[in-house]
Amino acid sequence: MSQTPDIQSGRLSRQQLEQNFEDIHPPLDSGNAMLEAQRCYYCFDAPCVNACPTAIDIPSFIRKISTGNIRGSAKDILSQNIMGGMCARVCPTEVLCEGVCVRNTQEGQPVRIGELQRYSTDWLMEKGDTLFQRAPASGKKVAVVGGGPAGLSCAHRLAMLGHDVVVFEAREKLSGLNEYGIAAYKTVDGFAQREVDFILSIGGIETRCGVRLGKELKLSELKEEFDAVFLGIGLGDVNQLDIGETPGEGVHSAVDYIEDLRQAQNLENLPVGRRVVVIGGGSTAIDIAVQSKKLGAEDVTMVYRRGPEQMSATDVEQEFAQVNDVRIRTWLQPDSWMMENGRLSGIRFEYTEPDSSGKLTGKSEYLEIDADCVFLALGQKMMSDIFDLEMEMNSGKLAVDEQGATSQSGIWAGGDCIRSGEDLTVHAVEQGKQAAIAMDQWLRN
Amino acid sequence: MADLSCTIAGIPSPNPFWVASAPPSDKYYNVDRAFRAGWGGVVWKTLGIDPPIVNVTSRYGSVNLNGQKMMGLNNNELITDRPLEVNLAEIKQIKEEWPDRAVVVSLMVPCNQNDWEYILRKVEDTGADGVELNFGCPHGMSERGMGAAVGQVPDYVEMVTRWVKENSDLPCIVKLTPNITDIRYPARAAKAGGADGVSLINTISSIVSVDLDSMSPEPSIEGKGTHGGYCGPAVKPIALNMTSEIARDPETLGLPISAIGGISNWKDAAEFMSMGAEGVQVCTAIMHYGFRIVEDMIEGLNHWMDEKGYEKIEDFRGMAAKNVVDWQYLRRLASGDQNE
Ligand SMILES: Cc1cc2nc3c(=O)[nH]c(=O)nc-3n(C[C@H](O)[C@H](O)[C@H](O)COP(=O)(O)OP(=O)(O)OC[C@H]3O[C@@H](n4cnc5c(N)ncnc54)[C@H](O)[C@@H]3O)c2cc1C
Ligand SMILES: Cc1cc2nc3c(=O)[nH]c(=O)nc-3n(C[C@H](O)[C@H](O)[C@H](O)COP(=O)(O)O)c2cc1C
Numbered sequence A: 001m002s003q004t005p006d007i008q009s010g011r012l013s014r015q016q017l018e019q020n021f022e023d024i025h026p027p028l029d030s031g032n033a034m035l036e037a038q039r040c041y042y043c044f045d046a047p048c049v050n051a052c053p054t055a056i057d058i059p060s061f062i063r064k065i066s067t068g069n070i071r072g073s074a075k076d077i078l079s080q081n082i083m084g085g086m087c088a089r090v091c092p093t094e095v096l097c098e099g100v101c102v103r104n105t106q107e108g109q110p111v112r113i114g115e116l117q118r119y120s121t122d123w124l125m126e127k128g129d130t131l132f133q134r135a136p137a138s139g140k141k142v143a144v145v146g147g148g149p150a151g152l153s154c155a156h157r158l159a160m161l162g163h164d165v166v167v168f169e170a171r172e173k174l175s176g177l178n179e180y181g182i183a184a185y186k187t188v189d190g191f192a193q194r195e196v197d198f199i200l201s202i203g204g205i206e207t208r209c210g211v212r213l214g215k216e217l218k219l220s221e222l223k224e225e226f227d228a229v230f231l232g233i234g235l236g237d238v239n240q241l242d243i244g245e246t247p248g249e250g251v252h253s254a255v256d257y258i259e260d261l262r263q264a265q266n267l268e269n270l271p272v273g274r275r276v277v278v279i280g281g282g283s284t285a286i287d288i289a290v291q292s293k294k295l296g297a298e299d300v301t302m303v304y305r306r307g308p309e310q311m312s313a314t315d316v317e318q319e320f321a322q323v324n325d326v327r328i329r330t331w332l333q334p335d336s337w338m339m340e341n342g343r344l345s346g347i348r349f350e351y352t353e354p355d356s357s358g359k360l361t362g363k364s365e366y367l368e369i370d371a372d373c374v375f376l377a378l379g380q381k382m383m384s385d386i387f388d389l390e391m392e393m394n395s396g397k398l399a400v401d402e403q404g405a406t407s408q409s410g411i412w413a414g415g416d417c418i419r420s421g422e423d424l425t426v427h428a429v430e431q432g433k434q435a436a437i438a439m440d441q442w443l444r445n
Numbered sequence B: 001m002a003d004l005s006c007t008i009a010g011i012p013s014p015n016p017f018w019v020a021s022a023p024p025s026d027k028y029y030n031v032d033r034a035f036r037a038g039w040g041g042v043v044w045k046t047l048g049i050d051p052p053i054v055n056v057t058s059r060y061g062s063v064n065l066n067g068q069k070m071m072g073l074n075n076n077e078l079i080t081d082r083p084l085e086v087n088l089a090e091i092k093q094i095k096e097e098w099p100d101r102a103v104v105v106s107l108m109v110p111c112n113q114n115d116w117e118y119i120l121r122k123v124e125d126t127g128a129d130g131v132e133l134n135f136g137c138p139h140g141m142s143e144r145g146m147g148a149a150v151g152q153v154p155d156y157v158e159m160v161t162r163w164v165k166e167n168s169d170l171p172c173i174v175k176l177t178p179n180i181t182d183i184r185y186p187a188r189a190a191k192a193g194g195a196d197g198v199s200l201i202n203t204i205s206s207i208v209s210v211d212l213d214s215m216s217p218e219p220s221i222e223g224k225g226t227h228g229g230y231c232g233p234a235v236k237p238i239a240l241n242m243t244s245e246i247a248r249d250p251e252t253l254g255l256p257i258s259a260i261g262g263i264s265n266w267k268d269a270a271e272f273m274s275m276g277a278e279g280v281q282v283c284t285a286i287m288h289y290g291f292r293i294v295e296d297m298i299e300g301l302n303h304w305m306d307e308k309g310y311e312k313i314e315d316f317r318g319m320a321a322k323n324v325v326d327w328q329y330l331r332r333l334a335s336g337d338q339n340e
């Protein structure tokens, strides 16, 4: 990327950058963890358990913190969700467990379940305890394609159940978007890779990085060579904007930029726009907007075509963006690129409103917003031409049954690449686990 | 994995955690749930001679800390209000279905030998592992000449214990009331009477609060109230001290102890066992949190023992009792001798 006067690196000093990208929720110390744990009522039929996609026994793990049985606490968490450490950092708890905590009605303040979960899982990883043992060898071999949350969760559960697993990963590092996508301040100090080490420590999982299905690997061959296959390949492609030819410079996919950010050795070297516009209303849009601000952008505006209630970013995320000085504008849809001297100078939006049926319509009134840099965060989609076998699809993603079985016998799938509603780390982990349980039964029949 | 199996007053148990004689152990349904959750034993809710007593309805009052966590519970529930035969049939069924768990039957009977003989035969027929003599109920029953009244007079404790031991081979645990000046006296009496062990503490006589409008103690029943029995986390320090008193009294040295009083988790239990108890019993914490707390008690004790390298309970039992000394033996660190 060539540099223009308004897009440059090193807007902030290294020290300032380090400070901006610190852990947004510093870990609880033991005293505060104890106090927080004692706020839990240990509810019977606890609503938080039902709201956790991986069904962690939340009251139990919290009580064990208060009794000093931290190992048992971590085991409650990790036996249901092997990425309990990452989920503690990245789950939108406000719409999951903490959203339904009965303390909300009593004090307007839920038990800080996510932070307590982090306390226990951090403690365990610090100890370097594997925690789980493998069942006697089944003699079966399973291929897992994609080493993200879905793939690793599936691989761990399969290994635990006694199967041998080979994980094929296109990238250099394992853990998928945990390593390449999640906002930097949510997972600091190389946590994603420490978690990978913890997961692999159970044994029985061979990993092959740098091999891509559809390139070096063929699905038909994997199906031949292995007793079963799991696909956890996520979404490799992003949606584009259809408002005329995209200017070569200054327009980026948010996901690609975040990947560069997450892998940057030195944030000082990242080029940052002075005036940034983000298009989208999901958590990726929030993440790129806030991270741009933290990298030193002067002015960041996030623009969404519908209202705040329709954004998939939660209230808490929207507020987080706003306190980080991101302006959120709604009911505006992109109309055309603004150019000056052959360079991007901004983007023109059309005001929108829902018609009587709720369908979005343009109002033929316009607003121009100056920008040196525009990020597109319009959602991800699946790459085409990956499979050499006929795979049934559903709305552009792999079609699966309740346990994650695809239309091809012996092939399961989970995570972002299947149709399931929200794309969250915790859903990917759960789907990987459930598929492993179903595969285990199928392999033993 | 440490070995948690143990023997309490001669009764084998897969773990040291028993449900105390109280509402959670009052019927088949509850005890079955307790065993499913993992409890090693139960002391069945106290039985008496028919006709069953009638409990009053407003039975509990709780003491909260800044209106938050329950510190203590006050109750004036008496012994079981179900017919004797119904309880006995259920005890028999439970013991048949859970042969590896400890099933102890708590008894409170008028002070005459015939009644004791009668009920002991009945208990023996159920296949239960032992009996616990309830001399400690501080409310209601003591006014009727039973319970705490007996428990407060060491001679009676010894006499009734002897009757029981003479009439039955069942292991006999004497439950002590804390409503007494020096807990060592009834413990010595129990030993002299031939008890296989003591359990303590029963509830402490208490009045939780006064309603300043009706000028009646709470909980109030038609404007009147009575003292109740205090239990829960608030009584733990008292129970721990009394346990240590008995554990280190030369006259009762080695007398098995089943500790009770404010125990809510594995740590509390480990503290009582380090003070000499062979096992523990729990009531209030179960009423508050449910039977499932035993899972953490078992797991937490296990992890702690693994960490410390204790393979079985005997490896650490009583270790702290040795370090309880009378005040005058404490080495005082006055400013003058800090440098020695
Ligand atoms: C910017 C961003 C921020 C996010 N923030 C959050 C958040 O804060 N909280 C939250 O809960 N969720 C968040 N998510 C969503 C979450 O990251 C995903 O739902 C989750 O990672 C899905 O896991 P997965 O295993 O299905 O896919 P991925 O994490 O995408 O992993 C797929 C893996 O498969 C590999 N792969 C792809 N194609 C191939 C191939 N052909 N051959 C071999 N390997 C292949 C990829 O390299 C990758 O390692 C965020 C997503 C993005 C994009
Ligand atoms: C509601 C209630 C009923 C009780 N009933 C009995 C009983 O019938 N017999 C008995 O020996 N102890 C009875 N107890 C006392 C308990 O067994 C136990 O000794 C006491 O509650 C202290 O333990 P805790 O702090 O774990 O509750 C009762 C306690 C409560 C709270």
Ligand code: SF4
Binding pocket: A039, A040, A041, A042, A043, A046, A047, A048, A049, A058, A059, A062, A100, A101, A102, A103, A111, A113
């Ligand atoms: S809902 Fe809240 S108070 Fe209840 S068990 Fe869950 S975390 Fe504890």
